[in-house]
Amino acid sequence: MSDAKKFMYINRKAPYGTIYAWESLEVVLIGAAFDQEVSLAFVDDGVYQLMKGQDTTEVGIKNFSPTYAALGDYDVNKIYIEKESLEARGLTLDDLQHLVWEDEDEDWAEKDSIRVVTSAELAEIFEQQDITLSF
Amino acid sequence: MASIEVDGKSFEVDEEGYLEDLTTWVPEIAGVMAKLDDAELTDAHWEVINFLREYYEEYQIAPAVRVLTKAIGKKLGKDKGNSKYLYELFPYGPGKQACKYAGLPKPTGCV
Numbered sequence: 001m002s003d004a005k006k007f008m009y010i011n012r013k014a015p016y017g018t019i020y021a022w023e024s025l026e027v028v029l030i031g032a033a034f035d036q037e038v039s040l041a042f043v044d045d046g047v048y049q050l051m052k053g054q055d056t057t058e059v060g061i062k063n064f065s066p067t068y069a070a071l072g073d074y075d076v077n078k079i080y081i082e083k084e085s086l087e088a089r090g091l092t093l094d095d096l097q098h099l100v101w102e103d104e105d106e107d108w109a110e111k112d113s114i115r116v117v118t119s120a121e122l123a124e125i126f127e128q129q130d131i132t133l134s135f
Numbered sequence: 136m137a138s139i140e141v142d143g144k145s146f147e148v149d150e151e152g153y154l155e156d157l158t159t160w161v162p163e164i165a166g167v168m169a170k171l172d173d174a175e176l177t178d179a180h181w182e183v184i185n186f187l188r189e190y191y192e193e194y195q196i197a198p199a200v201r202v203l204t205k206a207i208g209k210k211l212g213k214d215k216g217n218s219k220y221l222y223e224l225f226p227y228g229p230g231k232q233a234c235k236y237a238g239l240p241k242p243t244g245c246v
Contacts (some may be wrong), residue, residue, distance in 0.1 A: 029196065029199070032199070033199050033201060062195065063195070064195055066194050067194050067195050067196050068194045069193070069194060069243060070194040070196060070198070071204060072204055073198065073202045073205065074199065100210070102209075104205070108209060
């Protein structure tokens with residue numbers, strides 16, 4: 001749709017110390033009901049939001065990490081991870097959830113949603129957005 | 136706090152009739168909630184209710200109607216994956232009404 005705006009949600013914080021990660025995810029899911037082109041970026045401690053094997057039983061907070069896997073159902077399939085942030089934390093793509101979306105036009109073929117990009121590439125992507133929301 | 140009676144047991148619900156604690160859900164709750172809405176649950180209703188419970192189990196959210204419609208179409212066939220079919224089953228809105236019977240919170244993105 002021609003008047004769809006490009007929305008970028010930037011996630012910078014670890015998942016459970018503050019409410020930012022969950023708030024961001026909720027806004028993304030609510031916003032996805034409207035005709036927008038949605039991208040997510042995970043930078044700094046935000047990369048921890050997508051870590052595999054999260055267990056929140058000790059902190060008494062709902063573990064919302066399984067919800068990221070639903071993003072593909074909401075047609076949110078442009079998820080950028082900043083390479084430098086991963087590396088600075090000793091992480092690789094294998095430490096993160098494998099997020100996919102299903103292409104209805106290609107018999108529900110599974111495609112990767114996550115792309116690892118450098119800080120410079122991410123800056124260019126940010127440049128193309130109409131609206132940027134930082135969490 | 137409002138509550139509903141199911142087989143002599145009392146379950147707490149919020150002001151819109153959604154179950155407060157989804158872990159307490161039993162299938163009979165859906166039947167009682169439906170009766171309050173003057174509805175009768177058929178196998179077709181149960182397909183959707185069970186689907187929603189599985190979706191919540193996996194993703195920890197109740198899907199938006201658009202997502203539900205698409206996913207039902209994929210799982211149960213194109214003839215069921217459209218809003219006409221789902222609204223006939225759940226005239227109060229497939230997201231809201233079916234989620235309520237399934238004991239789930241109101242769908243994220245339901246305004």
